[in-house]
Amino acid sequence: MLIGEYEHSLDAKGRLIMPAKIREDIGDKFIITKGLDGCLFGFSQKEWDNFQEKLKTLPLTNKNARDFVRFFLSGAMECEIDKQGRFLISSNLREYSDLNKEVVITGVGTRIEIWDRDKWKKYNSEENISADQIAENMANLGMLSI
Amino acid sequence: MLIGEYEHSLDAKGRLIMPAKIREDIGDKFIITKGLDGCLFGFSQKEWDNFQEKLKTLPLTNKNARDFVRFFLSGAMECEIDKQGRFLISSNLREYSDLNKEVVITGVGTRIEIWDRDKWKKYNSEENISADQIAENMANLGMLSI
DNA sequence: ATTACACCACTTTGTTCCACTTTCAACTAA
DNA sequence: TTAGTTGAAAGTGGAACAAAGTGGTGTAAT
Numbered sequence: 001m002l003i004g005e006y007e008h009s010l011d012a013k014g015r016l017i018m019p020a021k022i023r024e025d026i027g028d029k030f031i032i033t034k035g036l037d038g039c040l041f042g043f044s045q046k047e048w049d050n051f052q053e054k055l056k057t058l059p060l061t062n063k064n065a066r067d068f069v070r071f072f073l074s075g076a077m078e079c080e081i082d083k084q085g086r087f088l089i090s091s092n093l094r095e096y097s098d099l100n101k102e103v104v105i106t107g108v109g110t111r112i113e114i115w116d117r118d119k120w121k122k123y124n125s126e127e128n129i130s131a132d133q134i135a136e137n138m139a140n141l142g143m144l145s146i
Numbered sequence: 147m148l149i150g151e152y153e154h155s156l157d158a159k160g161r162l163i164m165p166a167k168i169r170e171d172i173g174d175k176f177i178i179t180k181g182l183d184g185c186l187f188g189f190s191q192k193e194w195d196n197f198q199e200k201l202k203t204l205p206l207t208n209k210n211a212r213d214f215v216r217f218f219l220s221g222a223m224e225c226e227i228d229k230q231g232r233f234l235i236s237s238n239l240r241e242y243s244d245l246n247k248e249v250v251i252t253g254v255g256t257r258i259e260i261w262d263r264d265k266w267k268k269y270n271s272e273e274n275i276s277a278d279q280i281a282e283n284m285a286n287l288g289m290l291s292i
Numbered sequence: 293a294t295t296a297c298a299c300c301a302c303t304t305t306g307t308t309c310c311a312c313t314t315t316c317a318a319c320t321a322a
Numbered sequence: 323t324t325a326g327t328t329g330a331a332a333g334t335g336g337a338a339c340a341a342a343g344t345g346g347t348g349t350a351a352t
Contacts, residue, residue: 009333013307017332031149036277052147054289055255064274064283066182071280074252074259076149081307085331092151154342159297163342228298231341 002026002067002107009101014094015086016103022112023101031092034075039121040089040097040115042112089114148172148253153263154214155247159233160240162249168258169231178239184265186235187218187245188225189259195258235260 006019018026031048035041043051055072058065075096079087089099102117115123123129128137152165164172177194181187189197201218204211221242225233235245248263261269273279 011334017263020331033333034277036281038277043203052255058287065287067275068280068283068287068289070252070254070259071275071277073147073149073254074151076253078149078309083310084333090150092153157344161297166341230299230343232343234297 001109001113003109004107006105008103008105009092010089010099010103011086013088014091015082015088016105016114017084017086018081019105020085022105022107023085025107026112028081031076032079032114033077034070034093034096035113037123038095038097038115040099040114042114043110047066047110076083147255148258149255150253152251154249154251156235156240156245156249157232159234159236160237161228162225162251162260163230163232165251168251168253169227170256171253174227176225177222178225178235178260179218179223180239180242182261183269184243184261186239186260189258193256227257233238 002022004019004021006022008017008019010016026042026044030042030044032040032042051072055069058069061067073134075093077090077093079089082088095116098116098119099114100116100118104114104115104117104120106120108114127133148168148171150165150167152168154163154165156162172188172190176188178186195220202216204215206212221239223236223239225235227233243260244265244267245260246262246264250261250263250266250287252259252266254259269275273275
């Protein structure tokens with residue numbers, strides 16, 4: 001289970017250190033892809049295979065489905081952690097997520113998320129992200145108990 | 147599984163470099179054909195056979211189905227990668243997809259797509275490709291979780 | 293003879309690998 | 323409790339290598 005929040009910095013070549021605790025879980029080879037809310041998603045090989053299987057079932061003839069599959073697959077890349085514990089993020093993904101030097105990696109259960117630090121701070125300061133507001137919204141989704 | 151986004155340029159002779167990571171998957175001989183949304187599709191020999199099988203199941207009696215099959219089959223050509231890792235795109239397919247010098251190749255699971263760079267940028271800036279819209283569609287496509 | 297294409301040689305760019313430094317946190321001993 | 327020691331993790335820069343990009347030459351078809 002991926003958890004925690006870690007702050008690291010991109011080096012001049014666009015590489016990022018994978019926090020030691022996450023590395024144990026996610027493995028030496030994993031997949032990153034465009035995510036929602038302006039961050040990147042990172043999946044272990046196993047979680048990715050799972051996701052991929054679902055994508056394969058979508059119809060080519062439906063425009064929404066094509067858009068959806070394109071978004072995640074063309075936005076994906078396989079990453080390998082080097083001997084220094086780093087991995088490369090391709091320039092198009094850096095651009096998509098506005099990554100500057102300071103980056104935040106968070107564990108979110110089945111995936112990690114990679115955020116530009118400032119964007120992460122901003123996201124967390126929005127009023128809709130307060131714990132109370134989140135609890136409020138959950139009721140609408142039918143999640144009444146934990 | 148074909149994934150990722152790669153930017154390359156057509157040379158003066160209409161040839162295009164196949165990104166090294168895609169080449170491993172798609173093989174030395176593959177098929178390109180007219181695609182949907184203004185790009186070209188490219189299939190490995192194996193995926194092409196697969197695709198053809200599916201086309202065969204469509205009813206010959208239905209005009210839409212006949213149009214659909216004609217569209218893909220009449221536009222198809224076989225490509226071979228040369229010793230420099232490049233392949234030639236015929237002028238009619240270049241014309242169909244408005245390819246200029248700058249080209250984007252994307253991996254979309256079972257196929258690649260070849261886009262004119264500007265058209266790709268434009269496609270990605272459309273409202274329906276925003277992360278919010280993608281998330282919205284997830285539910286409709288039966289993809290409730292990642 | 294002209295055109296189109298395959299092949300070859302070379303330059304430039306990008307990626308990977310390796311060695312080194314700095315930082316931080318845990319542990320030990322005064 | 324504090325200062326010093328040690329080791330792991332994080333961060334940095336350069337060298338070596340592979341991939342991408344380009345231009346020229348030869349050959350075969352028209």
